[in-house]
């Protein structure tokens with residue numbers, strides 16, 4: 086028989102990185118030395134105490150059974166402590182926190198809890214592709230909010246038509262931002278909360294990069310805004326903070342009814358995160374945080390090497406205050422894809438074309454700082470040699 090996929094899969098946006106992937110494989114096969122600056126996954130190992138804690142917890146039989154979908158109360162209580170210390174916001178561990186199997190899991194599931202077919206979801210463009218895809222999976226329609234350089238890569242809320250605001254159930258925001266590495270100050274968060282409150286929109290803030298920050302800058306939580314707890318949920322991840330992307334552990338916090346709606350999806354879809362991983366997660370949050378400081382110093386040094394190098398070549402790029410990405414304007418006469426292909430073909434450097442994150446990403450490429458500094462020096466050297 087012919088195997089036919091469902092429309093929701095058939096209608097997925099085209100995978101824009103396929104051409105680059107193919108070229109990269111080809112170049113590697115020919116023996117070209119590839120510097121891969123396209124990976125949003127830390128190259129550094131998980132700190133040793135977290136691994137040790139996992140080993141112990143994995144050996145305990147009580148952790149071998151089904152976890153609860155909402156997560157261990159010990160993990161949620163530790164999240165509350167960490168949150169209070171980090172953002173000064175008090176949470177209720179019973180009702181305002183849920184453990185996630187990585188924050189992507191929660192982001193992908195939340196539209197199933199709150200979006201009916203035909204409802205709108207406000208989605209940043211460029212943005213993490215999951216917001217758009219998860220919206221469509223739930224039968225919703227994304228309404229794209231352009232993030233433009235003129236507006237510091239923040240949404241221009243005043244440009245969203247009232248008709249869209251009235252039909253919107255959710256709004257996704259993500260600061261510090263992937264892919265633009267922009268940060269949002271309090272005024273932007275307050276405006277978002279005010280707008281969401283006026284139009285009864287649930288605010289979904291993706292906070293995966295709040296701890297990957299430089300020069301003493303401390304990104305804020307949306308829950309620091311007065312009234313946010315009435316309508317917001319914030320997604321956090323241990324992935325980037327503790328180099329734990331493969332472990333699949335994160336959490337969502339915020340409005341109790343929103344958290345409970347997400348929980349209802351989860352009880353019916355998954356059975357929670359492995360308890361040993363949650364116990365290791367407790368170790369991550371409450372243990373010695375000097376690893377986090379070291380992670381910041383490492384990326385900050387890499388950021389400076391690459392930004393300085395790109396600027397010397399005349400490329401337009403800002404020094405980001407957070408995230409391990411650089412969002413770089415492509416030179417005149419190139420599209421995102423052209424420039425990505427050029428860097429790969431001529432210099433063996435893999436980058437991500439900005440249009441893969443949405444149409445507003447056209448004209449940019451994203452560099453990830455997930456390789457060591459020697460390789461970054463090498464990348465700068467090669468790029469200045471080949472030019473464009």
Ligand SMILES: *Cc1c(COP(=O)(O)O)cnc(C)c1O
Pocket residue numbers: 125186187188189190213259263291293321322323324325330333334335
């Ligand atoms: C990495 C990333 C996540 C997801 O991380 P998890 O490993 O699923 O916790 C979420 N949002 C953005 C913007 C990311 O870059």
